[in-house]
Amino acid sequence: xxxxxxxxxxxxxxxxxxxxxxxxxxxxxxxxxxxxxxxxxxxxxxxxxxxxxxxxxxxxxxxxxxxxxxxxxxxxxxxxxxxxxxxxxxxxxxxxxxxxxxxxxxxxxxxxxxxxxxxxxxxxxxxxxxxxxxxxxxxxxxxxxxxxxxxxxxxxxxxxxxxxxxxxxxxxxxxxxxxxxxxxxxxxxxxxxxxxxxxxxxxxxxxxxxxxxxxxxxxxxxxxxxxxxxxxxxxxxxxxxxxxxxxxxxxxxxxxxxxxxxxxxxxxxxxxxxxxxxxxxxxxxxxxxxxxxxxxxxxxxxxxxxxxxxxxxxxxxxxxxxxxxxxxxxxxxxxxxxxxxxxxxxxxxxxxxxxxxxxxxxxxxxxxxxxxxxxxxxxxxxxxxxxxxxxxxxxxxxxxxxxxxxxxxxxxxxxxxxxxxxxxxxxxxxxxxxxxxxxxxxxxxxxxxxxxxxxxxxxxxxxxxxxxxxxxxxxxxxxxxxxxxxxxxxxxxxxxxxxxxxxxxxxxxxxxxxxxxxxx
Amino acid sequence: xxxxxxxxxxxxxxxxxxxxxxxxxxxxxxxxxxxxxxxxxxxxxxxxxxxxxxxxxxxxxxxxxxxxxxxxxxxxxxxxxxxxxxxxxxxxxxxxxxxxxxxxxxxxxxxxxxxxxxxxxxxxxxxxxxxxxxxxxxxxxxxxxxxxxxxxxxxxxxxxxxxxxxxxxxxx
Numbered sequence: 001x002x003x004x005x006x007x008x009x010x011x012x013x014x015x016x017x018x019x020x021x022x023x024x025x026x027x028x029x030x031x032x033x034x035x036x037x038x039x040x041x042x043x044x045x046x047x048x049x050x051x052x053x054x055x056x057x058x059x060x061x062x063x064x065x066x067x068x069x070x071x072x073x074x075x076x077x078x079x080x081x082x083x084x085x086x087x088x089x090x091x092x093x094x095x096x097x098x099x100x101x102x103x104x105x106x107x108x109x110x111x112x113x114x115x116x117x118x119x120x121x122x123x124x125x126x127x128x129x130x131x132x133x134x135x136x137x138x139x140x141x142x143x144x145x146x147x148x149x150x151x152x153x154x155x156x157x158x159x160x161x162x163x164x165x166x167x168x169x170x171x172x173x174x175x176x177x178x179x180x181x182x183x184x185x186x187x188x189x190x191x192x193x194x195x196x197x198x199x200x201x202x203x204x205x206x207x208x209x210x211x212x213x214x215x216x217x218x219x220x221x222x223x224x225x226x227x228x229x230x231x232x233x234x235x236x237x238x239x240x241x242x243x244x245x246x247x248x249x250x251x252x253x254x255x256x257x258x259x260x261x262x263x264x265x266x267x268x269x270x271x272x273x274x275x276x277x278x279x280x281x282x283x284x285x286x287x288x289x290x291x292x293x294x295x296x297x298x299x300x301x302x303x304x305x306x307x308x309x310x311x312x313x314x315x316x317x318x319x320x321x322x323x324x325x326x327x328x329x330x331x332x333x334x335x336x337x338x339x340x341x342x343x344x345x346x347x348x349x350x351x352x353x354x355x356x357x358x359x360x361x362x363x364x365x366x367x368x369x370x371x372x373x374x375x376x377x378x379x380x381x382x383x384x385x386x387x388x389x390x391x392x393x394x395x396x397x398x399x400x401x402x403x404x405x406x407x408x409x410x411x412x413x414x415x416x417x418x419x420x421x422x423x424x425x426x427x428x429x430x431x432x433x434x435x436x437x438x439x440x441x442x443x444x445x446x447x448x449x450x451x452x453x454x455x456x457x458x459x460x461x462x463x464x465x466x467x468x469x470x471x472x473x474x475x476x477x478x479x480x481x482x483x484x485x486x487x488x489x490x491x492x493x494x495x496x497x498x499x500x501x502x503x504x505x506x507x508x509x510x511x512x513x514x515x516x517x518x519x520x
Numbered sequence: 521x522x523x524x525x526x527x528x529x530x531x532x533x534x535x536x537x538x539x540x541x542x543x544x545x546x547x548x549x550x551x552x553x554x555x556x557x558x559x560x561x562x563x564x565x566x567x568x569x570x571x572x573x574x575x576x577x578x579x580x581x582x583x584x585x586x587x588x589x590x591x592x593x594x595x596x597x598x599x600x601x602x603x604x605x606x607x608x609x610x611x612x613x614x615x616x617x618x619x620x621x622x623x624x625x626x627x628x629x630x631x632x633x634x635x636x637x638x639x640x641x642x643x644x645x646x647x648x649x650x651x652x653x654x655x656x657x658x659x660x661x662x663x664x665x666x667x668x669x670x671x672x673x674x675x676x677x678x679x680x681x682x683x684x685x686x687x688x689x690x691x692x
Contacts (some may be wrong), residue, residue, distance in 0.1 A: 141652075146652070170619050171602075198602070199618050199621070200570075200572045201616075206652070209653065282524055288583070288586035288587070295583065308671065516575050518570075
């Protein structure tokens with residue numbers, strides 16, 4: 001699949017990543033998506049835009065639907081203009097099942113609807129605004145407050161002898177984000193799981209509109225707190241693409257360093273909880289000591305335990321001195337030694353392995369069909385990693401070893417984390433040895449209004465994308481952040497089928513998906 | 521099993537190994553423990569509710585459970601149901617979609633109860649503010665005893681907020 005194989009409608013967007021953008025009609029929209037699917041590509045993101053108050057063209061330009069597709073040469077972004085909201089757009093969920101919830105979200109937020117034969121149920125909307133109000137239309141006042149209605153969501157019900165339902169959430173038993181899970185079970189065996197999310201919908205996308213490009217970076221870092229570095233970097237890439245700004249090389253190396261630190265601390269935390277959920281509290285204590293060691297190092301070196309607000313458009317706000325480099329090398333050596341020791345203990349522990357092996361299995365063909373992505377995808381043979389396939393500075397000089405496994409069970413997702421920690425530590429060592437000297441921040445400059453900038457970064461959970469449509473005066477016209485959890489939540493519904501209810505927490509934790517990142 | 525015991529011995533006891541394990545701190549911990557016992561008559565049971573956060577504050581609540589902070593050692597623990605809780609530890613902003621669930625969780629918590637709001641967003645909605653989808657800070661929905669600002673507030677600040685709420689209720 002080469003770029004020449006596609007119609008000559010694409011223009012490359014400026015910036016670090018290989019991204020092409022083109023406008024299509026409804027026929028071309030589906031045809032191109034089909035071509036990408038058959039060429040081995042996949043759907044990354046789908047979002048809407050209201051251009052009815054477009055100040056650039058000075059005329060009503062209707063709406064637009066955008067879809068980002070991953071192909072061998074890079075990211076293809078298709079824009080489908082829709083003159084009126086009533087025009088239905090072609091459904092993609094038969095090609096890419098993950099499109100279903102994205103399309104329903106576009107319907108809730110813009111009133112733009114896919115073909116009538118697709119799933120027409122609401123997704124992001126519960127009962128806080130009426131069915132005929134669309135929060136992401138420009139005419140919608142963000143401060144409007146409506147009386148709350150009942151959600152009345154039509155769950156699919158399973159009937160038969162002995163089938164009953166277990167409803168869980170939105171408030172869960174542990175320290176977890178809120179969401180609702182509806183299990184249909186026979187005895188303790190799960191027949192079906194249906195998720196109802198969007199409890200955390202807090203108007204994030206609307207909040208971005210009208211923000212300055214600088215302030216937007218702060219909000220981008222809070223789309224999903226555990227992925228703050230990846231979002232901040234993706235946002236910075238998008239803003240820098242719009243402003244034709246190239247950050248200093250040292251800043252790019254520092255960004256990669258921060259991204260790998262974020263990957264390590266999340267993986268350490270998950271490994272602790274995975275042990276805990278298999279009744280090995282020892283694992284929780286051990287891994288969370290290591291995680292705390294890393295967070296304290298972050299606090300010492302960067303003044304923030306989770307590295308928030310360090311990546312900004314134009315570069316990074318903090319530098320690392322030689323003492324800092326040594327401190328980091330020491331901390332990582334300690335974490336590497338301890339993690340290797342703990343891996344042996346997990347591997348040799350019969351009780352833990354009994355819970356991990358074959359539990360929550362997603363076979364590679366199902367993973368491919370449903371578009372499972374990121375860490376969970378790589379545990380099911382889906383060999384995608386932006387750092388390895390589309391390496392930008394500094395990854396192009398680091399030669400990232402992509403970790404993959406084939407079993408697709410909890411055990412595979414655990415092993416993925418152990419091996420990715422090792423790889424991230426290797427990458428950080430290379431960065432510490434080779435990072436060039438120089439400035440860390442440059443002037444962002446001005447963005448032309450009415451343009452599209454895209455950032456695309458492999459976060460710890462999977463690929464994060466930020467699509468930024470520029471407005472007047474270096475302000476945001478529209479911003480859509482995409483979390484890999486959009487793809488992976490629906491696959492979790494499949495991973496649990498045939499497993500027992502008590503294994504759900506373990507399976508869920510092995511995916512560890514974001515609620516805030518998709519509820520927006 | 522041998523490997524596990526060996527690793528435990530290697531790791532040692534992380535709690536209380538800092539230089540502060542002098543008598544002053546011991547008294548303080550005993551004092552905290554005594555205070556908690558005085559107020560609730562047993563260990564303080566805390567129920568966390570995420571009412572719409574970015575998940576940043578949750579990361580720090582998880583950390584509070586790591587061996588460095590030793591919270592069970594000073595007499596507090598997290599529980600799975602509001603019906604078992606003395607205190608709600610709430611992160612925000614409160615999304616409108618979580619408003620009802622949060623109120624119901626509060627109603628399910630037996631009296632007397634304390635509410636600690638976490639983070640800049642729990643304080644007043646923070647960067648998410650108030651909108652068609654966000655009620656803003658926790659105090660827009662529940663009576664709040666103590667607010668712990670920060671983005672996210674580190675574990676020691678959360679611990680301080682929890683202890684402040686307990687001691688304030690003693691004075692009240």
